[in-house]
Amino acid sequence: MLNVRGLTKAYGKIVVADGIAFDLKVGECLGVIGPNGAGKSSLFNMLSGTAMPDSGGIFLAGQDVTRLPAHARARLGIARAFQIPQPFPSLSVLDNVRAAATFGAGMSKLQAREAAMAALDRTGLARVAHKPAGSLPLLDRKRLELAKAIASAPKLLLLDEVAGGLTEREVHQMVDLVGELKSAYAVIWIEHIAQALKAVSDRVMVLHFGRKLLEGTPQGVLESTVVQEIYMGIPTDAHPASA
Numbered sequence: 001m002l003n004v005r006g007l008t009k010a011y012g013k014i015v016v017a018d019g020i021a022f023d024l025k026v027g028e029c030l031g032v033i034g035p036n037g038a039g040k041s042s043l044f045n046m047l048s049g050t051a052m053p054d055s056g057g058i059f060l061a062g063q064d065v066t067r068l069p070a071h072a073r074a075r076l077g078i079a080r081a082f083q084i085p086q087p088f089p090s091l092s093v094l095d096n097v098r099a100a101a102t103f104g105a106g107m108s109k110l111q112a113r114e115a116a117m118a119a120l121d122r123t124g125l126a127r128v129a130h131k132p133a134g135s136l137p138l139l140d141r142k143r144l145e146l147a148k149a150i151a152s153a154p155k156l157l158l159l160d161e162v163a164g165g166l167t168e169r170e171v172h173q174m175v176d177l178v179g180e181l182k183s184a185y186a187v188i189w190i191e192h193i194a195q196a197l198k199a200v201s202d203r204v205m206v207l208h209f210g211r212k213l214l215e216g217t218p219q220g221v222l223e224s225t226v227v228q229e230i231y232m233g234i235p236t237d238a239h240p241a242s243a
Ligand SMILES: Nc1ncnc2c1ncn2[C@@H]1O[C@H](COP(=O)(O)OP(=O)(O)O)[C@@H](O)[C@H]1O
Pocket: 011, 014, 016, 034, 035, 036, 037, 038, 039, 040, 041, 042, 043
């Protein structure tokens, strides 16, 4: 579903991607870890089209999307759940998801309503469909990010720290949800929480200064000396191997 080749980008002297390459199938979840500033969100920016790489290629189901604008990629099936939920706070939960389906995926009014209802069901938000999005607690705001992403019927689902800031119990609920969703999409999940990645990812990739240092089984990568070393001296709450 996704092939990334030689992806490279710098902002001045800050290298956010240095020849990144990987492949992803439907039903697979690739976990991404790396210290703050490693280039994780930048990778999502380049995949979703809000930033352009300096060189390299991004292929979605065989189609070269490297230079397509974000709205075109959304319509081809690339959807993203943001690290910081950004709903329209005074609109209802349902209307937020409808808006994502209408403007993101270009669905008709009727299609968007159906897709939104289905997305709310799948993410456990049907019970709060008519509440203002701004009134939701954090776990539900994170669920809403997922609902907005899946309402557009994507092929590739980009999850940026959707479990970040949640309590341990809530992390379990988010893990269960992503685990249920995974079979229908190709998923990339950026997350600092090791248990979450171990439970859901098929592979984990480590980014550091824009370089892919390692890719392998969650257990093998999270317990590797490479990961231990790059997180030396970094507070444990941002340290996947100790979470
Ligand atoms: N639009 C931008 N302009 C300049 N620098 C940027 C921009 N976006 C990200 N950066 C820088 O690139 C580096 C990687 O950022 P980011 O991809 O957000 O890291 P991560 O998500 O891994 O914490 C950081 O040093 C950040 O300040």
